[in-house]
């Protein structure tokens with residue numbers, strides 16, 4: 532990512548060049564442009580905003596009303612607090628309202644567009660136009676070099692100079708939509724530490740053996756309590772009460788996507804099909820003594836799942852009163868503390884976000900600028916800040932983009 536070719540352009544430097552016209556890059560550009568800065572945005576994609584377009588099942592879960600630092604994973608957990616406080620979900624909701632985009636709350640503070648996610652892309656482009664931002668795409672960046680106070684960027688459409696360079700190239704998920712490790716490569720070029728990236732918010736595969744009993748249940752969704760991670764591990768332990776989806780490859784649905792961010796290869800997850808309280812209430816109901824176990828369980832779980840769990844516990848067809856102490860304890864374990872070891876994740880193609888990225892300990896949280904590299908900023912998903920499912924990742928894109936935009940300076944030349 533260096534170049535020795537002479538600079539083609541001797542034009543007046545931009546105040547900021549932003550590489551990546553996704554959620555964070557476009558938002559940052561619009562805010563900076565409206566502050567009076569001369570901003571150039573570059574993207575290698577033919578169509579911009581693709582991740583936004585497919586987000587939230589096509590309706591873009593653009594923020595979460597309850598977004599706070601607890602909803603993010605980072606090696607430096609306090610880092611998000613400043614940016615999240617300076618640009619809140621209410622701020623973005625205000626912008627959405629000003630653009631007359633209809634939206635609704637779906638679940639636990641998650642806000643979705645009533646119509647197409649395209650409305651959010653239009654909003655961002657409109658805000659950029661209002662700020663006089665120049666957007667160029669598809670353009671590939673061949674090389675970046677720093678020379679004194681200026682950043683030089685060589686692209687397939689010529690070379691440019693700028694006082695600031697903002698990397699907003701996102702994470703590695705969904706390579707088919709143009710995801711690259713460009714931001715991480717630039718970080719390495721300028722000796723900025725990177726936390727190794729990993730797919731997150733991703734379905735997990737089960738081994739053929741673990742999956743076998745659930746073969747007939749593919750497509751079934753059921754509310755569960757799922758715990759992952761270890762207290763002393765990088766991101767600690769987390770517990771989610773959400774829906775689990777059984778698939779032909781393993782486990783997915785909101786519960787598993789959330790847990791996947793805390794899971795590491797070789798570890799087991801702990802899954803409760805029923806809470807202990809709910810199970811104890813069922814198991815101690817005297818009126819059920821003469822019913823068969825599948826029937827008892829199906830009062831709280833889908834019938835097909837109840838049948839499979841009874842098979843797994845080796846008590847199929849028995850009446851509840853006939854189930855001995857040992858079998859009851861095995862069933863209780865299976866229902867409330869099933870330990871399952873996934874074989875792996877379904878990888879970058881199926882992940883929604885990237886865990887890891889540019890180490891925030893190298894960044895100033897007011898400006899998202901690299902300490903010791905004046906003018907070099909990283910925002911959005913390429914930074915080691917990963918949100919839970921439910922609109923938090925977009926809120927981080929807006930908040931980090933806003934903090935950076937506020938810190939960029941307009942230079943009179």
Ligand SMILES: Cc1cc2nc3c(=O)[nH]c(=O)nc-3n(C[C@H](O)[C@H](O)[C@H](O)COP(=O)(O)OP(=O)(O)OC[C@H]3O[C@@H](n4cnc5c(N)ncnc54)[C@H](O)[C@@H]3O)c2cc1C
Pocket residue numbers: 550551552553554555556573574575576579580581582583585586587588591592593594670671672699700701702704705708709710711712713882883884910911912913921922923924925926928
């Ligand atoms: C299927 C799916 C659904 C999602 N749904 C939601 C949701 O509903 N709510 C939510 O909060 N989050 C959701 N996310 C996550 C969310 O999309 C991302 O967190 C968010 O888009 C990150 O914003 P960003 O600007 O950092 O990166 P992006 O939006 O990914 O933008 C990065 C931009 O950089 C460009 N780029 C990459 N490499 C280069 C390069 N070498 N040169 C030039 N340009 C480059 C890309 O073309 C892209 O335009 C979803 C993600 C996926 C995959």
